[in-house]
Amino acid sequence: MEEKKPYAVILIIQLIYTGLFVISKAALNEGLSTFTFIFYRQLTAAVLLVPLAIISERKRTNTMSFWLSVKIFIHALIGITFSLNIYNVGLKYTSATVASAVSNSVPVITFFLALLMRMESLRLRKLSGISKIIGVTICLCGIITIALYTGPHLNPLIKFKPFGPRNNLSYSSLHSKENWIKGTFLLITANSAWALWIVLQGRLLKEYPSKLLFTAIESVFSAIQSFLVALAFERDISRWKLRLDMGLLAIAYCGFIVTGVSFYLQSWCIDKRGPVFLAMSTPLSLAFTMVCSSFFLGEEIPLGSVLGGILMVGGLYSVLWGKSKEENKCKSSKESTKECEEDKEVTPTDYQV
Numbered sequence: 001m002e003e004k005k006p007y008a009v010i011l012i013i014q015l016i017y018t019g020l021f022v023i024s025k026a027a028l029n030e031g032l033s034t035f036t037f038i039f040y041r042q043l044t045a046a047v048l049l050v051p052l053a054i055i056s057e058r059k060r061t062n063t064m065s066f067w068l069s070v071k072i073f074i075h076a077l078i079g080i081t082f083s084l085n086i087y088n089v090g091l092k093y094t095s096a097t098v099a100s101a102v103s104n105s106v107p108v109i110t111f112f113l114a115l116l117m118r119m120e121s122l123r124l125r126k127l128s129g130i131s132k133i134i135g136v137t138i139c140l141c142g143i144i145t146i147a148l149y150t151g152p153h154l155n156p157l158i159k160f161k162p163f164g165p166r167n168n169l170s171y172s173s174l175h176s177k178e179n180w181i182k183g184t185f186l187l188i189t190a191n192s193a194w195a196l197w198i199v200l201q202g203r204l205l206k207e208y209p210s211k212l213l214f215t216a217i218e219s220v221f222s223a224i225q226s227f228l229v230a231l232a233f234e235r236d237i238s239r240w241k242l243r244l245d246m247g248l249l250a251i252a253y254c255g256f257i258v259t260g261v262s263f264y265l266q267s268w269c270i271d272k273r274g275p276v277f278l279a280m281s282t283p284l285s286l287a288f289t290m291v292c293s294s295f296f297l298g299e300e301i302p303l304g305s306v307l308g309g310i311l312m313v314g315g316l317y318s319v320l321w322g323k324s325k326e327e328n329k330c331k332s333s334k335e336s337t338k339e340c341e342e343d344k345e346v347t348p349t350d351y352q353v
């Protein structure tokens with residue numbers, strides 16, 4: 001029974017992220033502002049994490065210098081505030097299925113950025129290095145396929161669309177070919193910012209090792225930043241009002257379930273089976289999202305999104321296989337400790353929380 005627990009946990013994690021894509025898309029369809037959504041989401045996360053961090057770290061002394069606080073502020077600005085705001089605009093222009101498919105690019109982009117910053121190695125004369133290059137290439141092909149090729153649409157499972165857009169005309173206009181391409185590349189931009197956040201986080205945690213307190217501080221910084229962004233883009237006071245609708249559900253779900261529950265479950269899963277095991281499960285979210293978005297949102301899934309998603313999953317597995325091959329070789333061979341440590345400095349399998 002104990003051996004089956006990690007499999008049950010990754011299933012729950014992927015279902016949580018399926019809910020993130022579908023509920024967020026439903027809230028945006030109902031007219032929730034993308035900018036106020038991020039502010040309230042981060043405010044909710046801060047309300048959850050700050051008390052937990054204070055209770056957990058009350059007996060420890062973790063001093064923070066001014067320059068370190070500036071670094072964390074900029075880190076939160078890039079990887080959370082900018083990333084999430086751009087991501088929600090991209091989600092509004094595309095679909096929950098596309099957002100889920102594109103999320104598979106995060107580990108691949110993380111590896112590519114770490115490679116550029118010389119935090120990852122690439123051995124072109126070895127099969128593992130070739131596998132990484134092939135993975136990045138396949139992932140790029142998947143992105144292009146989703147953005148540029150639509151193809152025939154798969155009909156939704158039901159026609160009622162309980163959480164679909166209120167106005168079909170505005171929906172068609174919003175999901176025009178131009179907006180679809182724009183939205184896809186906005187999602188990639190958001191994921192690239194998140195990947196950069198992952199790469200830089202490794203260095204910052206060496207300066208400030210308390211991960212829970214670090215995350216709580218970033219949530220507070222991001223809530224402040226998101227408030228200023230929303231203030232600049234949303235001047236209509238009615239767009240700030242919270243009602244008992246899908247928008248409030250999305251804010252509560254993202255703030256408490258995604259940030260709180262999935263954060264703990266991912267940490268537990270990585271501790272038990274490692275980051276590669278967790279990353280290998282990400283395609284489950286794509287499959288779940290395709291079914292749920294069709295059933296609850298009435299989305300017509302383009303064939304291009306399906307093919308692009310398959311390509312991105314293939315690219316993800318190729319990069320992960322190359323990475324795990326190198327890690328296994330480091331454990332079993334007589335390679336130098338320094339060389340192995342360089343390979344482990346950044347793992348392209350860190351998961352979004």
